[in-house]
Amino acid sequence: MIATDFHTTGSGNPRTDLLEVKLEILYQVSQVLSRSLNMQETLSKVLKLLHDKGRLRHGMVSLLNEETNELQVIALHGHASSLIETVRYRSGEGVIGDIMNQAEPVVVPRIADEPRFLGRLGVYDANLPFIGVPIRLGKNEPFGVFAAQPAESEELLNEQARFLEMIANLIAQTVHLSRQIAHEKRELREERDHLRRTVKGKHGFDTIVGHTEVMHNVFDQIRQVARWTTTVLIRGESGTGKELIANAIHYNSPRANGPFIKLNCAALPDNLLESELFGHEKGAFTGAVTQRKGRFEQADGGTLFLDEVGELSPAFQAKLLRVLQEGEFERVGGSKTLRVDTRMIAATNRNLEADVKKGEFREDLYYRLNVMPITMPALRQRSEDIPDLTRFLMKKIARQQHRELIITDSAIRLLLRHDWPGNVRELENTLERAAIMSEGGNIDRDSICLAGLDEQCLITPSPISKTQIDFNDPNLDERERVIAALEEAGWVQAKAARLLDMTPRQIAYRIQTLNIRMRLI
Ligand SMILES: Nc1ncnc2c1ncn2[C@@H]1O[C@H](COP(=O)(O)OP(=O)(O)OP(=O)(O)O)[C@@H](O)[C@H]1O
Numbered sequence: 001m002i003a004t005d006f007h008t009t010g011s012g013n014p015r016t017d018l019l020e021v022k023l024e025i026l027y028q029v030s031q032v033l034s035r036s037l038n039m040q041e042t043l044s045k046v047l048k049l050l051h052d053k054g055r056l057r058h059g060m061v062s063l064l065n066e067e068t069n070e071l072q073v074i075a076l077h078g079h080a081s082s083l084i085e086t087v088r089y090r091s092g093e094g095v096i097g098d099i100m101n102q103a104e105p106v107v108v109p110r111i112a113d114e115p116r117f118l119g120r121l122g123v124y125d126a127n128l129p130f131i132g133v134p135i136r137l138g139k140n141e142p143f144g145v146f147a148a149q150p151a152e153s154e155e156l157l158n159e160q161a162r163f164l165e166m167i168a169n170l171i172a173q174t175v176h177l178s179r180q181i182a183h184e185k186r187e188l189r190e191e192r193d194h195l196r197r198t199v200k201g202k203h204g205f206d207t208i209v210g211h212t213e214v215m216h217n218v219f220d221q222i223r224q225v226a227r228w229t230t231t232v233l234i235r236g237e238s239g240t241g242k243e244l245i246a247n248a249i250h251y252n253s254p255r256a257n258g259p260f261i262k263l264n265c266a267a268l269p270d271n272l273l274e275s276e277l278f279g280h281e282k283g284a285f286t287g288a289v290t291q292r293k294g295r296f297e298q299a300d301g302g303t304l305f306l307d308e309v310g311e312l313s314p315a316f317q318a319k320l321l322r323v324l325q326e327g328e329f330e331r332v333g334g335s336k337t338l339r340v341d342t343r344m345i346a347a348t349n350r351n352l353e354a355d356v357k358k359g360e361f362r363e364d365l366y367y368r369l370n371v372m373p374i375t376m377p378a379l380r381q382r383s384e385d386i387p388d389l390t391r392f393l394m395k396k397i398a399r400q401q402h403r404e405l406i407i408t409d410s411a412i413r414l415l416l417r418h419d420w421p422g423n424v425r426e427l428e429n430t431l432e433r434a435a436i437m438s439e440g441g442n443i444d445r446d447s448i449c450l451a452g453l454d455e456q457c458l459i460t461p462s463p464i465s466k467t468q469i470d471f472n473d474p475n476l477d478e479r480e481r482v483i484a485a486l487e488e489a490g491w492v493q494a495k496a497a498r499l500l501d502m503t504p505r506q507i508a509y510r511i512q513t514l515n516i517r518m519r520l521i
C-alpha cells in the first residue's frame with residue numbers, strides 16, 4: 001500500500017484506499033491548474049502537491065519550445081527556475097527525449113540501471129524508480145514530458161505510471177489553453193501595433209499638403225505645440241483641414257500611443273453632451289443602465305478633440321471652463337470628483353472674438369482655449385498649393401476607387417480659377433465627383449463641374465495661373481494649348497488667337513475640331 005501523508009479512508013482494502021487517495025490528489029491538481037495561467041507558478045504548485053501528498057519525488061515538467069524545437073524544463077520540484085532554465089533536451093536525447101520521440105511512457109525500476117539516463121538535472125535519486133510520460137492532447141503529438149520518482153515498491157509502478165498519465169493529461173489541457181490565450185494575445189498586440197503604425201502614418205506631416213509660407217508656419221506651430229500638453233485652438237473656415245491638424249498634433253506628440261478621442265460639440269443637445277463628455281453613473285437618468293466613462297476619461301493619457309467648440313451653449317461653456325481651469329469633473333449622477341490627464345485640442349470656424357463681444361461666448365473660456373491658436377488659411381489664400389493638393393487628393397480617390405486616375409493640366413488650371421469657399425473639402429468633393437463621372441479615369445477640364453459655380457466663383461485669373469501657362473510647353477497637346485490660351489484670354493476667342501499667333505478663323509476651326517466646350521463668362 002502507498003503510505004501517503006494524505007488521510008486514508010481506512011476501508012481495509014489497500015487498493016480501494018489507494019484509489020481514493022489518488023482521486024483526491026487528481027481533484028486537487030485540477031483545482032491548482034484552473035487557478036492561474038502562469039505556467040511556471042502553477043506547475044511548481046502541482047509538483048509540490050504531488051511531492052507532499054502523492055509521494056512523487058523530483059517531479060519535473062518540460063515543454064517543447066516551438067521556436068528551438070527543444071524540450072525546456074519549466075518546473076522541477078524543489079529547485080528555483082533560474083537553476084533549471086538552461087537544461088534542454090532535443091527529441092530522442094536521453095530518456096526524456098525518448099519519451100517525447102516515442103510518445104510512450106517510460107518506467108524504470110531503478111534509475112541507476114538505465115543506460116539512456118543522462119543525469120543532466122543532477123537531482124535524481126539513483127536508487128529510486130523513474131517514470132516519465134508524454135504530455136499530449138489525446139493522441140496528438142506530445143508537446144512535453146512529465147516525470148517523477150515514486151518512492152514505491154516495484155509492483156505498483158505500472159499503476160503509478162497510469163496515474164502520472166492522468167496528471168499529464170490535466171497539465172496538457174491547461175498548457176494548451178494558456179498557449180492558445182498567449183497566442184491570441186500576441187496576435188491582438190501585433191494587430192494593435194500595426195493599426196497604431198497605420199494610424200500614425202495616416203496622420204504624419206506627409207499627409208498634409210502645403211508648400212506655401214502660410215502652411216510652413218502652420219507646420220512649425222504644430223511641431224512646437226505637439227511636444228507640450230498646452231490647450232490648442234485650431235481656427236479656420238470650414239474644410240481647411242482643422243481636424244487633420246488636430247490629428248497631426250496628437251500623433252506627433254509624446255501621447256501618440258494614447259487615445260485620440262473626438263467629440264463634435266454641435267452634434268448633441270446639452271444633456272446628452274454632458275453625459276457624453278463626463279460620463280454617467282448607473283441610474284443617473286432613465287436609460288443609464290450601466291456606468292459609462294465619458295470622453296474625458298476615455299482620453300486619459302491621450303488627447304480630446306472638441307470640434308465646433310464655438311457652438312456650445314453658455315450653460316455648457318461654464319461646465320467646460322471648470323474642467324479646463326481645475327482639471328476636475330464628476331460623472332452625471334456621481335459625487336466622486338475625477339481627475340484625468342487629458343490634452344485638449346479645440347476647433348472652431350466661428351469668429352469667437354465677435355461672439356464674445358455679442359455675449360454669446362464666455363470671455364474667460366475664450367482665454368482658456370485661446371492659449372495656443374493655430375489658424376488654418378483658406379484655400380484661396382494659398383492657391384499655389386492647389387496643383388499639389390489636387391494630385392494628392394487624386395491619388396487618395398484613386399486608392400478608394402481601386403483604379404488609376406489621371407488629371408490633365410488644363411483641368412488643374414480650371415481648378416485654379418475657382419475661389420473655393422468650401423476649401424480643401426470642396427476641392428476633394430469636386431475631384432471625387434469628376435472621378436465618378438469619368439469612365440476611363442482621365443479627368444479633363446470637361447469632367448469638372450464646380451458646384452454652385454456662378455460669376456462670383458470664377459475669379460479673374462490669378463497671377464499664378466498666368467505664369468504657369470507656357471504655350472510652347474512641349475508637354476501640352478494641341479487641345480490643351482488652345483484651352484490654356486482661351487483661359488488666359490478669359491475665353492475671348494480673338495484674344496486667344498492672338499496669343500497663339502492664329503487668325504480668329506483658325507482658332508474657331510480648332511475649337512470645333514478639338515471638341516472644346518466654350519465657357520461662358
Ligand atoms: N492640407 C491638406 N492636405 C491634404 N488634405 C487635406 C488638407 N487639408 C484638408 N484636407 C482634407 O480635406 C478634408 C477636410 O478636412 P477637415 O475635415 O480636417 O477640415 P475641417 O477644417 O475640420 O472642416 P470643418 O470645419 O468643415 O469640420 C479632409 O478629407 C482632409 O483630409
Ligand SMILES: [Mg+2]
Nearest residue numbers: 242243307347
Ligand atoms: Mg472638422
